Amino acid sequence: MKTQLFIGFTCMTLAAATGCQTGGGGEEANKEKGKSKDGKTVVTLSLKGSDSFFEAVEKGFEQKYPDIDLQIQEYKKGDEEWSSADFEKYIKTTNSALLSGTGADIIDLEDFPISKYVEKKLLADMKDTLDQLNKNDLHMNILDALKVNGGLYTVPPAFYPGTFVGDGDVLEKTIEVDDKSWTWEQFEEVSRKFKQQSNGRGERYALANYAPEQFLNKLVENNSTDFIDPTTRKAQFDSPLFVKNMKQIKKMYDDRILTANRAQIGSQLFYFTYFFSPLDVAEGAYRFYPNPKVLQMPHPQGHKDGSAFFVRNQLGIRANSAVKDEAQKFLAFLLSEDAQSLPRDEGFSLLKSVNDKQIGEVQKQAAGGTYKLPSGETVKTSEKPFVELRQLINTANRFVKKDNRVLSIVEEESKLFFSGQKTAEEAAKLIQNRVTTYLNE
Template structure:
């Protein structure tokens, strides 16, 4: 087996970190309250510390224009400038730009990263370890936050938003089919709902469910497990041999080609179907999706909501007594090259506790967050709150147990991506299931081995 070369990005970042440690602020911090004095003997106004917040999340998504001014009111000597890494909110392009910035003289202070992009950058020293800041503030990390962000034993970021998964459902279509909003159901019952909600033929056919071509959909049932709930086990090795993955692929193919209750896979890829269009245009009655869709269920400028959306927990596996969902946090870190680490930490800590809730768009990774209040805020800030069934949403959130969420290994994204072409061969009837599972396991294992130190 041929071992991969170390990616150029990791080499360039490592070099940049050495350079910045020698010249750009090293382990020192600037006191945000420091001030000079004027020649008149009067104390001069403190010069504000100016921090850059580098993120892929647009203002429309994260509501920075609401959040940042509130922080600046509480910390008048700190100014925060939004550094949007990509105007379209493309996380992949944003991380590529971040890596270039890390290897240059660009200012980096506060960095927000998606779920699978954190550990590899923490591992090579892009972020400041926060353990001493936490100790100085005097709180216990595990009592404050819902997920563990430790990499090699140190905390390099705090969790900001906390993504959960559930099923969104067109409430009027449920009523038309005489189906109650599910509060306790299995994947088998999900399939039955999809069949009963399917209606019509041709271009105007309404499918009972839409299953997108993201890697997440190939592991939907794995996501219902309390642990080992991705393509990788908790120890970072392949999870492809878990029988639940096999059952999930069988379910997808059955729904698409036997029951015809979900869009055929070739239509999804050839027509480049968009999940928002399929759901909000009434072409699919159910959609397993992440909780960013709560606010969007009230409609957007691009796609107004014309019906009420109800919510149900991600279906549970046979034999499980609880509904589980993976929790996929975003991470907010202090850049190791920042010249104002203390001030940057103040923002990170504030935002990942009380600050994030001001935006009223996403759920929090802060353990002390008032979930019901946050739901009311998110719904209330949506374009049309009347289009969101709040009772079913609260029931879903309260009755969903977070599955274990270890920090994804640095090759997690690479492992996810090798699954897609192999799984597609089975869905499109080009390989049998056992061969597909063996191929997925082999591809993931190759990724794991190529990333061993």
């Protein structure tokens, strides 16, 4: 999808509406199944913008179920630009329709407070969808991470695993990292050891190209449950843990273990990213290191084995839709091999078999010692990082749902600490107060 990505819980536009609605959101609405002119059952799918992948899925679905007419409702067409006013209108319009029971049958809820909708019984559980599929082939590690209160209420068409890519020569010969269990505290230990061993060999860093407030945001983004309770939605930025994290990060920058400056390729031990396809290993990781190592991201406290991931779409079914059975059929088709094998611009499939095939095609080239880039250039490769990529996507289990408003507040206020204008405690209190106000709007 080429539209700009907006992610957040959008509490400010939803609080008033969700606060005055009864559970079920218009239970009496749309009891009759809609019919097209040729007598087909109409199922509507609401998307934020145009998407060629969903258009292809629509075509395949209607071929398999000729008695169903899937109608995609796009809020914006093509590559139209989004403004903050556009986005706010989109949120209000979609939210109001869902609450009143007049919205689309299937809705992309990526930008919405799904847990609030679940509480008000506005969304259908996807159990019947999963029962139509081969769970052994599904990435249940992803779907389980998307569950709310034990139920699955949304499904994505694809996912994007988060990773630390490291210098394999250093990590295999001098510094040992167990990425299945390492934490952010252990990341600091490894980084300090690397810096000590690099004395006299030029400027080398554990990570480069991130200002301290940006690095803090990455930590918050990947450990969000440490700082915002997912059930009560209460902020915890004035906690000892957050203050400690801020002080640790500042010291790592003061000690030049981390740097905001651009570093020469190969002079940093790690970089972190989200993989968008298997090609990112051959076309990205090998540009940084001759022997890249793909690792899980450091884990939050108490969370072991499994990296972070995000999704671009979360499709849910309106609980009072008159065509829930047909909507379930569509989502089951979306997660089937027929749909998951369709060409897409980005993202890993929800089916293990599809990912195995795609990774295998790239890995086959790498087995020969070289990989040919689309530009015609070749890079020396090995199979090892592709084996690590398989492990990464099979164990990704920590769902990252960004709230850009929260991240913006964290970045703005933490700058006052990193620049020496406020103490860590003072900056944390400012963040806590602003985030709390936002969450209560």
